[in-house]
Each structure stands twice: as structure tokens, then as C-alpha cells.
Amino acid sequence: MSTATSATSATRSRRGDGPYILCDNLVRIFSAEGVEVVALQGLDLTVEKGELVALVGASGSGKSTLLAILSGLDTPSAGVVRVAGRDLLTLSARDRLHYRRRTVGFLHQQAAANLLPYLSAQENVELPMSLARVPRSERATRAAETLEVLGVADCAARRAHEMSGGQQQRVALGVALANRPGVLLADEPTGELDSRSSDEVFAAIRRANDTFGTTVLVVTHDAQVSEQVARTVGIRDGRTSSEVRRRTAVDEHGNEGLVAEEFAVLDRAGRLQLPRQFTAALELRDRVRLDLETDHIGVWPAGRREEDQG
Numbered sequence: 610m611s612t613a614t615s616a617t618s619a620t621r622s623r624r625g626d627g628p629y630i631l632c633d634n635l636v637r638i639f640s641a642e643g644v645e646v647v648a649l650q651g652l653d654l655t656v657e658k659g660e661l662v663a664l665v666g667a668s669g670s671g672k673s674t675l676l677a678i679l680s681g682l683d684t685p686s687a688g689v690v691r692v693a694g695r696d697l698l699t700l701s702a703r704d705r706l707h708y709r710r711r712t713v714g715f716l717h718q719q720a721a722a723n724l725l726p727y728l729s730a731q732e733n734v735e736l737p738m739s740l741a742r743v744p745r746s747e748r749a750t751r752a753a754e755t756l757e758v759l760g761v762a763d764c765a766a767r768r769a770h771e772m773s774g775g776q777q778q779r780v781a782l783g784v785a786l787a788n789r790p791g792v793l794l795a796d797e798p799t800g801e802l803d804s805r806s807s808d809e810v811f812a813a814i815r816r817a818n819d820t821f822g823t824t825v826l827v828v829t830h831d832a833q834v835s836e837q838v839a840r841t842v843g844i845r846d847g848r849t850s851s852e853v854r855r856r857t858a859v860d861e862h863g864n865e866g867l868v869a870e871e872f873a874v875l876d877r878a879g880r881l882q883l884p885r886q887f888t889a890a891l892e893l894r895d896r897v898r899l900d901l902e903t904d905h906i907g908v909w910p911a912g913r914r915e916e917d918q919g
């Protein structure tokens with residue numbers, strides 16, 4: 610495993626031409642009944658415009674908290690969060706509303722959260738456009754184009770109960786994309802679907818990413834989904850801990866194949882989370898010894914190294 614740093618992107622962002630999504634040392638503390646829960650503890654993340662990134666992590670690791678902040682529904686306790694050049698900590702109420710209507714689209718796990726049951730698919734997709742005051746003449750054409758791209762043009766006149774779960778979720782995706790947001794945030798969008806519908810929904814997300822250039826951040830537990838994206842970011846205990854990058858490469862026999870490389874994330878303060886299986890294998894706890902070598906850093910259990918030297 611090697612390390613990757615987000616420092617370069619953070620520096621670029623301060624110059625104003627940074628990544629499309631930037632989270633720098635993000636902290637979110639909830640207080641409930643006198644108990645404080647630190648849901649995000651210095652999370653760093655950068656996503657470039659047009660990227661499609663999967664976020665994975667155990668239950669309670671902070672994924673939903675992060676999406677709520679990025680969608681403009683919640684604000685962090687500390688840190689920096691910028692999306693599409695906007696500082697989400699200093700948005701006025703008016704700008705926040707504009708941001709939520711036009712800059713981000715949100716896809717929930719349950720399609721029903723994005724769909725009104727008494728409206729057809731076409732009407733559902735047109736609704737956010739009317740809230741954003743898109744001229745009436747444009748709405749029908751844009752909604753039809755959206756449903757076409759997502760492979761559900763044939764469902765335009767149907768209401769939710771006349772569609773399969775996968776079709777409903779693709780129409781729900783159409784609602785999220787109606788105002789052509791720069792960013793799509795999706796929280797377990799295939800969590801309630803069988804594998805075929807899940808494939809169709811994920812294929813529709815990829816098409817939206819390709820066709821509209823939407824930057825996508827998708828939270829998923831679904832390995833089929835996370836293995837299909839070029840970049841998967843792991844969250845552990847409220848921090849980004851690891852990253853898998855996938856690219857096509859040609860082997861020595863000239864065959865093209867997918868290569869996945871796993872990195873640990875090194876933050877600007879020099880912090881790095883060691884994978885649990887590594888710390889468990891060497892019983893690393895509390896304190897470790899570090900040795901700087903010419904091309905790597907050695908990490909040793911404190912006790913064992915003392916014994917070696919003794």
C-alpha cells in the first residue's frame with residue numbers, strides 16, 4: 610500500500626481554481642441528550658469536475674453526515690467545504706436555496722422520496738424545473754430528454770405504482786437531474802433493488818455522468834457498484850482513510866485489463882489511518898516506532914523494536 614496526498618488540491622483551491630468538491634478538515638459534532646457524537650473528525654476529500662466517485666464505509670462512519678453537508682441541508686461544526694466554487698459555510702439563506710435547487714441533485718435510497726405518486730414520470734421531472742423557474746416551453750423537452758438518457762422514456766406517462774422499482778429509481782434520478790445540477794449526490798441508490806435493477810440504475814447514473822458531465826458522489830455498500838468506478842473512497846470513523854483507483858492497463862502479453870491500486874489517504878497534517886488488518890496483524894497499539902528509509906517509512910510495534918535493539 611502506498612500513500613496519496615490531498616495537499617496539492619487544497620493549495621490550488623485557495624487560489625480559486627480548485628477541485629469541484631473540496632472538504633478540508635471537516636468536523637461535524639452532534640449533541641444529543643448531553644452526549645457529543647463526533648460524526649466527522651477532520652475529513653478531507655477532493656473531487657474533480659466530471660468525476661464519478663463511490664464512497665464506502667461501515668455503518669456510522671459518517672457518509673450520510675457528509676452528504677447532508679454537501680447537499681446544503683446541514684453545516685459542519687468546523688473546516689472548509691466548497692462545491693462548485695461556493696463556500697457552503699457562508700451561503701446566505703437565499704443562496705443556499707438556490708444552491709439546493711440548481712447546483713446539487715440528491716438521489717435517495719427510496720425512489721418514493723423523489724417522486725410524487727399522483728404525478729406521471731414526465732410531470733415529476735418537470736416539477737423541480739418549475740420551482741427553479743425554467744421557462745414553461747423548455748420543461749417538456751428537457752424532461753423528455755432526461756427520461757430518454759436514463760432509459761425510461763417509455764415510462765413518461767406512468768405514475769410510480771405503474772413502474773418497477775428500478776424504473777422508479779431511474780425516474781427519481783431524472784428528478785434529481787432535472788435542473789442539470791453540477792453535482793449529483795446519491796445515498797445507497799441501489800440499496801433496495803435486485804441485482805438486475807441495480808445494474809440498470811447504476812448504468813443510468815454513469816450515462817448522466819457522461820452525457821451531462823455531472824460530477825457524481827455515490828454512497829454504496831454494493832461491491833458491484835463500487836468496483837465499476839474509477840475511484841472508490843473509504844471512510845472510517847469520520848475520516849477518509851483509503852482510496853482505490855482503477856484504470857485500464859495493458860499487460861506484457863498485450864491484453865487490456867482493469868488494474869486496481871489501493872492507497873491510504875495522507876492528510877495535510879500528515880495523519881494516516883493504518884488499515885485494521887495491518888494494526889491487528891502486528892498488534893500495533895497506542896505507540897509505534899517510525900523509521901525513515903530512503904524510499905519508505907517503516908512502522909514498528911514499540912515493544913518489538915526495543916527487544917530487537919536490546
Ligand SMILES: Nc1ncnc2c1ncn2[C@@H]1O[C@H](COP(=O)(O)OP(=O)(O)OP(=O)(O)O)[C@@H](O)[C@H]1O
Nearest residue numbers: 639641646648666667668669670671672673674675
Ligand atoms: N442528528 C444526529 N444526532 C446525533 N448523532 C447523529 C446524528 N446524525 C448522525 N449521528 C451519528 O453520527 C455518526 C455518523 O452517522 P452517519 O449517519 O453519517 O453514518 P453513515 O456512515 O451514513 O451510516 P449508515 O451507513 O448506517 O447510514 C453515527 O455515530 C451517528 O449515530
